[in-house]
Amino acid sequence: xxxxxxxxxxxxxxxxxxxxxxxxxxxxxxxxxxxxxxxxxxxxxxxxxxxxxxxxxxxxxxxxxxxxxxxxxxxxxxxxxxxxxxxxxxxxxxxxxxxxxxxxxxxxxxxxxxxxxxxxxxxxxxxxxxxxxxxxxxxxxxxxxxxxxxxxxxxxxxxxxxxxxxxxxxxxxxxxxxxxxxxxxxxxxxxxxxxxxxxxxxxxxxxxxxxxxxxxxxxxxxxxxxxxxxxxxxxxxxxxxxxxxxxxxxxxxxxxxxxxxxxxxxxxxxxxxxxxxxxxxxxxxxxxxxxxxxxxxxxxxxxxxxxxxxxxxxxxxxxxxxxxxxxxxxxxxxxxxxxxxxxxxxxxxxxxxxxxxxxxxxxxxxxxxxxxxxxxxxxxxxxxxxxxxxxxxxxxxxxxxxxxxxxxxxxxxxxxxxxxxxxxxxxxxxxxxxxxxxxxxxxxxxxxxxxxxxxxxxxxxxxxxxxxxxxxxxxxxxxxxxxxxxxxxxxxxxxxxxxxxxxxxxxxxxxxxxxxxxxxxxxxxxxxxxxxxxxxxxxxxxxxxxxxxxxxxxxxxxxxxxxxxxxxxxxxxxxxxxxxxxxxxxxxxxxxxxxxxxxxxxxxxxxxxxxxxxxxxxxxxxxxxxxxxxxxxxxxxxxxxxxxxxxxxxxxxxxxxxxxxxxxxxxxxxxxxxxxxxxxxxxxxxx
Numbered sequence: 001x002x003x004x005x006x007x008x009x010x011x012x013x014x015x016x017x018x019x020x021x022x023x024x025x026x027x028x029x030x031x032x033x034x035x036x037x038x039x040x041x042x043x044x045x046x047x048x049x050x051x052x053x054x055x056x057x058x059x060x061x062x063x064x065x066x067x068x069x070x071x072x073x074x075x076x077x078x079x080x081x082x083x084x085x086x087x088x089x090x091x092x093x094x095x096x097x098x099x100x101x102x103x104x105x106x107x108x109x110x111x112x113x114x115x116x117x118x119x120x121x122x123x124x125x126x127x128x129x130x131x132x133x134x135x136x137x138x139x140x141x142x143x144x145x146x147x148x149x150x151x152x153x154x155x156x157x158x159x160x161x162x163x164x165x166x167x168x169x170x171x172x173x174x175x176x177x178x179x180x181x182x183x184x185x186x187x188x189x190x191x192x193x194x195x196x197x198x199x200x201x202x203x204x205x206x207x208x209x210x211x212x213x214x215x216x217x218x219x220x221x222x223x224x225x226x227x228x229x230x231x232x233x234x235x236x237x238x239x240x241x242x243x244x245x246x247x248x249x250x251x252x253x254x255x256x257x258x259x260x261x262x263x264x265x266x267x268x269x270x271x272x273x274x275x276x277x278x279x280x281x282x283x284x285x286x287x288x289x290x291x292x293x294x295x296x297x298x299x300x301x302x303x304x305x306x307x308x309x310x311x312x313x314x315x316x317x318x319x320x321x322x323x324x325x326x327x328x329x330x331x332x333x334x335x336x337x338x339x340x341x342x343x344x345x346x347x348x349x350x351x352x353x354x355x356x357x358x359x360x361x362x363x364x365x366x367x368x369x370x371x372x373x374x375x376x377x378x379x380x381x382x383x384x385x386x387x388x389x390x391x392x393x394x395x396x397x398x399x400x401x402x403x404x405x406x407x408x409x410x411x412x413x414x415x416x417x418x419x420x421x422x423x424x425x426x427x428x429x430x431x432x433x434x435x436x437x438x439x440x441x442x443x444x445x446x447x448x449x450x451x452x453x454x455x456x457x458x459x460x461x462x463x464x465x466x467x468x469x470x471x472x473x474x475x476x477x478x479x480x481x482x483x484x485x486x487x488x489x490x491x492x493x494x495x496x497x498x499x500x501x502x503x504x505x506x507x508x509x510x511x512x513x514x515x516x517x518x519x520x521x522x523x524x525x526x527x528x529x530x531x532x533x534x535x536x537x538x539x540x541x542x543x544x545x546x547x548x549x550x551x552x553x554x555x556x557x558x559x560x561x562x563x564x565x566x567x568x569x570x571x572x573x574x575x576x577x578x579x580x581x582x583x584x585x586x587x588x589x590x591x592x593x594x595x596x597x598x599x600x601x602x603x604x605x606x607x608x609x610x611x612x613x614x615x616x617x618x619x620x621x622x623x624x625x626x627x628x629x630x631x632x633x634x635x636x637x638x639x640x641x642x643x644x645x646x647x648x649x650x651x652x653x654x655x656x657x658x659x660x661x662x663x664x665x666x667x668x669x670x671x672x673x674x675x676x677x678x679x680x681x682x683x684x685x686x687x
Contacts, residue, residue, distance in 0.1 A: 018319050019312075026308055033301060042258065045277035048208045048290035052216050053279055055204045060284055064192050065153050068172035071107070071185035075115050076174045078103050083178055097179065101126045104183070113169075113187030119180050122147045126181070129161055146182050150175035155189075192283055202227050205288075214274070214292035221255070221285040223248055230265045242271040251287060255280035260294075333361045341368065349376040431510075434517065434528040437488055439464045439481045442526055452531070454503025471500050484514070484527045491516055497534070509534040557670035563663055565590045565627050577672050579642030590627060590668065594620045595638040595646035623651055630655050630663040636673065648674045 079100045086096035104115040105128050117126035122138035137143040142156035151174055159166040171186040205227050208216040218227040223237025239248045247261040256279045262271040275297065278289035333356050340353040352369050355362040422443075425432050431448035435441050441460045449457045453468050465472035465480055472480065480498075487494050493515040502508050510531040517528050551558060557577040560569035570585040578585075578593070594617075619637030626633030634652040641647055650671040655663045 015316065015319060019316070022312060022315065026312070033304065042275070042277060045210060045258075045275065045290045045292060048210060048216065049277045049279050049288060052205055052208055052218075052288045052290060053281060056218070056281060056284075056286065056288055059204060060192065060281075064170065064187075065172065068109070068153070068170065068185045068187060071109055071115070072172045072174045072183055075104050075107060075183045075185060076176055078107075079176045079179070079181060079183060083176070097125075109185055109187040110191035113185070113191065115183065115185055117181040117183050118143065118146055119182070120147050120150070125179075131161060146173055146184065149173075150182055158186075189283055208290060210290055210292035211296035213296065214290075216288070216290045218289070219248075219287050221252060221280070221287060223252055226286070230267070251276075251278055251289070255287065333357060337361065337365055337368070344368075344372055344375075349379060428530075431531040431533075432529070433460075434526050435484065436526040437484075439484065441465075448531070450503065452500060452502050452508075471502060476500070487514055487527060488516055498531070506535070509538045554669075559585070559590075559668040559670070561590055561627070561666040561668060563665065565624075565666075568665070574670070577670060578639065581642065584642070591624060593639050594624075595640045619651075623653060626653055627666060636677075639670065647672055648677050 082091075082096040082100040082103075085091050085099075086093045091099070101117075104117070104126055107115050109115070114128050115126070116124065116128070118137070119125055122136055122143050124132050124135050124137055127133055138147070140156075142154055145154060153170070153172050155168065155170045157166040158169050168189040169186050170189060170192075171184045173182050173184040175182050205216050205218060206229050210216075215229045216227075217225070217229070219225045219236065223235055225231060225233050225236045227233075236248055237252065238246060241247055241262040242264075243262070245261065247259060251257075251259060257277075259276050259278070260273065261276070262273050264271045273294045274291050275294060276289050276291040278287050280287055336356075337353060340351055344351045349372055351372060353365045355365040422445075425443075425445035426447075428445060429447060431445065431452050433441055433444035433448050440462055441464070444457060444460050446457060449455055449460050453460060453471055465477040466474065469477075483494075483496075493513060496512050496514075498510050498512045500508055500510065511534055512529055512531055514527055514529045517525055551571055554571055555573055557574040558571045559567050559574060562568050567585050567588050567590065570580070570582045572582070574580065574585060575582050580593075617638065619635050620639070622635060623633055623637055632652075632654050635650075637649055637651050638646050639649045639651075650673045652669045654667045656665040656667060658664050
């Protein structure tokens with residue numbers, strides 16, 4: 001407010017107080033109303049969610065009951081059919097019961113549910129676990145209830161032989177009186193979700209509305225959409241709002257709660273923010289949600305906010321007019337006094353003002369007249385003093401300009417030398433630095449700054465290595481400075497190696513050449529260092545060693561052949577598999593490994609050995625032909641061990657080419673499959 005006039009300050013002060021009071025009151029009322037609306041909406045959404053949960057539970061239980069009832073009645077029809085065959089004399093009663101039991105046991109309920117039959121005396125007549133047949137199960141309360149009721153729906157806990165704990169189940173039973181069979185269709189509650197047709201619940205779920213366009217929907221615990229008013233069922237686990245947030249994954253993780261996100265249904269032009277209250281139905285692994293759009297929820301608040309804004313503007317105008325009228329009596333005399341002061345400030349020290357009032361403004365006018373009189377006398381004295389000082393400053397200025405010209409010439413020469421040295425350093429690709437004897441970097445080239453430290457040269461100067469902990473950890477920085485101090489006292493040039501984690505995040509191996517430049521007491525001269533990156537060479541050496549170890553330790557036999565088919569290398573596994581010593585194998589030809597004769601292998605005469613898969617002499621001939629043609633090959637063949645005995649082998653041949661594409665060598669792997677083929681032959685004979 002320092003740039004405002006008195007009238008503006010009065011107006012601003014009144015308006016500030018008025019607006020603060022008005023805004024605080026309005027904000028409090030708005031927050032209270034918004035909280036009330038949010039609470040009412042959340043209660044409504046929560047009630048809608050609970051209502052949908054109740055609807056889903058009732059509908060789901062009814063669907064499961066109907067499913068189990070249909071299964072039990074179908075099973076009773078099967079038993080009745082076999083009974084009629086017995087009555088007609090086509091089969092005996094024992095055969096009829098056996099046929100009926102076999103059919104019932106083949107009927108499946110969900111994934112692991114099944115059909116079983118009890119008699120009225122609690123004896124198990126049909127069950128998928130044979131060890132339970134004929135057993136008296138009256139020790140179980142639900143069995144006693146079945147024996148008493150004969151028909152209806154029940155829920156209970158059951159553990160089959162071999163299971164570690166009981167699991168909740170449900171059943172529907174019917175009674176076939178001629179054989180006194182209580183036929184029960186049972187399923188585990190954890191599998192009810194597989195028995196339920198969700199389309200039966202669609203209309204009941206979608207009938208719940210929140211606002212004009214809010215709706216309810218259902219999805220599985222894995223994020224598969226089951227019920228939605230406009231979207232087809234499908235996976236929405238990775239659905240995102242307009243900010244990229246995966247809100248469905250948050251719902252799947254929390255299972256129950258409240259969430260706010262933006263959403264756009266298919267066919268809508270833009271995203272709209274919505275509030276969703278959701279709950280988890282564990283029996284069916286479903287998440288049931290009720291949602292409403294915030295633009296509809298807060299529509300009454302928006303109308304209230306617009307009315308409040310109109311009222312605020314009207315009240316502000318009234319307060320502004322009242323403030324301007326009150327301040328006019330003060331600012332008029334002050335404005336005329338300000339005009340006379342402006343004239344005096346412009347250099348007219350003879351200006352005066354006639355006081356209009358006898359208040360503080362009149363006193364201010366009298367003080368102004370007295371001040372201007374004093375300034376007029378002082379101005380005459382200052383003019384004389386300025387003339388004397390101007391002459392002296394003219395002489396001193398001439399001397400100063402001469403000194404500046406001499407210094408400028410010296411600085412220009414120094415800048416030229418420095419520019420040449422810096423250009424020379426930057427032209428060298430190797431990282432270069434130099435530090436003073438206190439351990440701080442004096443300068444470096446761009447290669448050192450950007451490649452090693454990852455910053456600009458300006459950020460390197462004047463800082464010790466410890467200021468770059470990613471490259472120079474504390475122990476490395478300490479060792480570097482100790483080495484610099486030792487070199488300072490010894491002198492000369494020192495060569496060594498150093499490993500640094502550079503700006504690209506990779507570890508680089510450098511050879512380092514350091515030497516002392518200048519010299520003298522502490523603070524004079526320093527150490528210059530030149531780094532050469534050895535990383536690529538080290539990696540190549542490591543890769544070669546790793547490849548040698550991999551080949552030497554390969555579990556299968558591996559040969560390297562030259563272009564003519566002569567063996568140039570055999571790994572240790574070659575001797576173990578074939579019985580050929582490695583020294584005897586080298587310089588032999590691949591053809592020397594073939595078995596003499598074509599037939600009597602392990603697989604000879606069997607389907608596995610004669611099915612045209614390249615085994616026997618035909619396979620070895622194909623291997624040699626592929627080598628001669630310079631192409632890859634894989635298949636079965638007959639080879640000869642070092643003691644002359646043949647064996648069946650799985651071979652793979654791959655050519656190695658030079659830069660021009662010509663075949664220079666081959667890699668051949670050998671696997672002994674004799675035992676596998678023998679086992680296949682025995683299995684074939686058994687079958």
